[in-house]
Amino acid sequence: MSIQVRTMADMMAAGESPDILFWVGCAGSFDDRAKKITKALVKILNHCKVNFAVLGTEESCTGDPAKRAGNEFTFQMQALMNIELLNGYEVKKIVTACPHCFNTLKNEYPGLGGTYEVIHHTQLIQDLINTGKLTLADNGTFKGKKITFHDPCYLGRANDVYEAPRELIEKLDAALVEMKRCKTNGLCCGAGGAQMFKEAEKGNKEINIERTEDAIETSANIIATGCPFCNTMMTDGIKHFEKEEDVKVMDIAELIANAADL
Amino acid sequence: MQQLIFGVLTLASFGFFAFNLRKIAQNIHMGLPLDRSDRKADRWRTMLLVALGQKKMFTRPIPALLHLALYAAFVITQIELIEILVDGISGSHRFFQESLGGFYTFMISFIEVLSVLAFIGTVAFLARRNMLKLPRLNMKELAGWPTQDANLILVFELMLISFIFTMNGADEVLQSYRGNSNGFAISSWLGPILFDGISNHSLHILEQIGWWGHIIMVYTFMNYLPYSKHLHIFMAFPNTYYSKLEPKGQFSNMQSVTNEVKLMLDPNADPYAAPAADAVPSRFGAKDVTDLSWKNLMDAYSCTECGRCTSACPANTTGKLLSPRKIMMDTRDRMVELGDYKRKNGNDTEDGKSLLGNYITEEELWACTSCNSCVQECPVNIDPLSIIMDLRRFLVMEESKVPTELTGMLTNIENNGAPWQFAPTERMNWANED
Numbered sequence: 002m003s004i005q006v007r008t009m010a011d012m013m014a015a016g017e018s019p020d021i022l023f024w025v026g027c028a029g030s031f032d033d034r035a036k037k038i039t040k041a042l043v044k045i046l047n048h049c050k051v052n053f054a055v056l057g058t059e060e061s062c063t064g065d066p067a068k069r070a071g072n073e074f075t076f077q078m079q080a081l082m083n084i085e086l087l088n089g090y091e092v093k094k095i096v097t098a099c100p101h102c103f104n105t106l107k108n109e110y111p112g113l114g115g116t117y118e119v120i121h122h123t124q125l126i127q128d129l130i131n132t133g134k135l136t137l138a139d140n141g142t143f144k145g146k147k148i149t150f151h152d153p154c155y156l157g158r159a160n161d162v163y164e165a166p167r168e169l170i171e172k173l174d175a176a177l178v179e180m181k182r183c184k185t186n187g188l189c190c191g192a193g194g195a196q197m198f199k200e201a202e203k204g205n206k207e208i209n210i211e212r213t214e215d216a217i218e219t220s221a222n223i224i225a226t227g228c229p230f231c232n233t234m235m236t237d238g239i240k241h242f243e244k245e246e247d248v249k250v251m252d253i254a255e256l257i258a259n260a261a262d263l
Numbered sequence: 264m265q266q267l268i269f270g271v272l273t274l275a276s277f278g279f280f281a282f283n284l285r286k287i288a289q290n291i292h293m294g295l296p297l298d299r300s301d302r303k304a305d306r307w308r309t310m311l312l313v314a315l316g317q318k319k320m321f322t323r324p325i326p327a328l329l330h331l332a333l334y335a336a337f338v339i340t341q342i343e344l345i346e347i348l349v350d351g352i353s354g355s356h357r358f359f360q361e362s363l364g365g366f367y368t369f370m371i372s373f374i375e376v377l378s379v380l381a382f383i384g385t386v387a388f389l390a391r392r393n394m395l396k397l398p399r400l401n402m403k404e405l406a407g408w409p410t411q412d413a414n415l416i417l418v419f420e421l422m423l424i425s426f427i428f429t430m431n432g433a434d435e436v437l438q439s440y441r442g443n444s445n446g447f448a449i450s451s452w453l454g455p456i457l458f459d460g461i462s463n464h465s466l467h468i469l470e471q472i473g474w475w476g477h478i479i480m481v482y483t484f485m486n487y488l489p490y491s492k493h494l495h496i497f498m499a500f501p502n503t504y505y506s507k508l509e510p511k512g513q514f515s516n517m518q519s520v521t522n523e524v525k526l527m528l529d530p531n532a533d534p535y536a537a538p539a540a541d542a543v544p545s546r547f548g549a550k551d552v553t554d555l556s557w558k559n560l561m562d563a564y565s566c567t568e569c570g571r572c573t574s575a576c577p578a579n580t581t582g583k584l585l586s587p588r589k590i591m592m593d594t595r596d597r598m599v600e601l602g603d604y605k606r607k608n609g610n611d612t613e614d615g616k617s618l619l620g621n622y623i624t625e626e627e628l629w630a631c632t633s634c635n636s637c638v639q640e641c642p643v644n645i646d647p648l649s650i651i652m653d654l655r656r657f658l659v660m661e662e663s664k665v666p667t668e669l670t671g672m673l674t675n676i677e678n679n680g681a682p683w684q685f686a687p688t689e690r691m692n693w694a695n696e697d
Contacts, residue, residue, distance in 0.1 A: 003695040004695075030690045030691075031690075036693040039693055040694075043694075055691075057690060060690055062676045062680050062681050066676070071659035073520045073547070074523070074524065074660065077524040078528075081525070108513035109514065112516045154512075154634040154636075158512075158634065158636070159513075159635055160511075185639050186322075186575070186639075188636075189577040189634035191632060193632040194633030198671075198672040199629070199668040201581075202584065202626055203584070212577075
C-alpha cells in the first residue's frame, strides 16, 4: 500500500509551497526498520492535514557521519549542496525524525548559509496534540504497559530536548518509567560519532548491551526512542538478551500513530 | 628582623608565582585563536553559576557538600590572610581585633567553623581516595605523580588548618591566663583542651609556630599550584567564563575547508589563483597542542582530574581505551613539555614530538561516540570532545588514517549521498512499500 506524500518538486510545479519540509534522512529512507518510523510520521502529518513535503530523490546525506568521522571536506560538500537545494526551494521550516540530521541542520548549517527553523518530530507531534489537531483514541493499546524513554545524545545533551518525548509518552495510557541513567545522564546507545558504521574499539562490552541492561532493569514493556540509530542499537541489544517477545523497541511516532488509530 | 624575613618571603613567593603564571599564559597562547568575546552577560552568568556557585558539582550531593566546605573555607580564609599580611609587615598582633570588635570575633569564628568542616571534608577525601578506593580516583592514568599530587594537596590542606588552630588555640590559652578570652567559636574550647597548663613562654612559641607555619604553607601551596592539578581553584573562573555557549551538539565548521570547498563548487573560480596572503591553514585538524585553540589549552590547565567525565564515558565504562580525563591530562603534559622546550630553544623550534602519537593513540580517538557525556559532566565546563574531534580531523584529512569500514561509509556519502550503498533514485521507495 503506498502512502500519500508530495515532493518539493511536485509542489513547486503546482505553484504551491509547503508549510514545513519533512527531512526524511538516510536511515528513514533506506533502513527497513526506520522506514516504518517514516511512514508512521507521514500518517500523523496526513491525518492532521499538515501542509508538508519531502525532497524525495533530491535529498542527500546531511554530512553528519562524515563530520563526526573527522572528514570535514565531505561534510561541507554535502552541506553546501543541500543548502543550495533548500534555499532554492525557499524552505523555512524543517521537521526530521533523526536527531543527527536535526542537530546538523539546526546548528551547523546556519554558519554555511542555511538558516531554517528546525524541529524534531517529537516537538511537532507535541504541538499537534497541544493545538487539538491530533487526538489520541481511547483504544487501550498501551493500557497497563510500562514505557521507558532512551534519550538520543543528539536530541538530549546536544540540544537540550528532554521533555517533548516524555510528554508524549505521558499522554498515552501507559506508565513512563525512567532508567537509572536518563536525561542529562542518559547513556549513549553506542552509535554516535560515526560508530554506527564501524566495529567498536576493543573493550569488555558493547555499549548497546550496557544500555539495554539499563532498560531491562526498569522492566518496561516498551523502549521508546526518537532516533533511528538508537532504535537499531536497542533492538540489537534486546535480541542479544533474547527478549524480543517481552520488550519492543519503538519510536515515539509509532507509539502515537498506534494510539491515534492511524 | 622577623618583619624583614616576612617581607623577603612574601616578595619571593609572589615573584615566583608571577613568574610561573607568565609561563602558564605563554603556554595557553601557543594555541590557535578562537573568538569568545561575545555574549558577555551570558558568560558572567555561567561563571557565577558554574564556578562560584558550583552548580554542576551538585549532581553528586555528598562530594559536592564536602567540596563546598573546603571551597568556602578557602575563600573566606583569604580575609584572615589580609590580617596576617598586615601583622607580618607591621609586627602587630591581630591588627583588626580592637577596631572591629564583635565583628572580628564573628569573622574569625566563622572561619574557624568552616575550617573544621574543611578538615572533615579533607579527611573524607583522603579516605575516599586511599581507603574506599573510589574507582574513578584509582584509574591507571592516575598512577604515579597524579596520585601523589592529589594526596599532597589534601595533606597541605590539613597542615594549613592545623596551623590555624595551633595559632588560635595557643593565643586563646595565653589570653585565658590573663583572665580574657578571644571568644572564637572553636579555639575557645579547643585551645584549652590542647594546650592548657603549658607555660607562657612555650605558648608564645606555639602561637608563633602556628602563625609562621600557616603563612609558609600558604606561600608553599600558592607556588605549588602551577605544577599541580589544584590550579583549578583559579582556572575554574576564566574557564567557565569562556565556556562554549552554543548547543553541545554544534561542532565548529572549519573555515579553511569552507574556502576550499567553495572554490571547488564555484564554476567561476580560477584554479590557478594564488592563495590569499592571509591564508594560514598550515594543517587540517590537530596533531599537536599548537593546532588546538587557546581554549582547549586553558581547559587542560583547569582540569583537576576528578574523573567525572571518564566515569560517565560510554566508551570507558565498557572497557575501551578512551578516557576523556586522560585526554585533558595528556594535553596539559604535552603543552608544558613543548612550552618549556620552546622557552629554552627558541619559539620556532620543534622537539619532534606531538600530542597525537606520543601521548594520545588512534585507538583512543576512534572509541569516542561524541555523546557529550564528558562535556555535560565536567564541573568547570571543560570540553574534551572538541580536542578528540580535532585530532580525528587530522588523522582523517591529513593522514588518511580512517578505519576501513568508515572509508566505505565516506565513499558512499560522496558517491551516492548516503552512508550506505543505495542509489539516490531509491530514496522514495519507502512511500510505495508495505
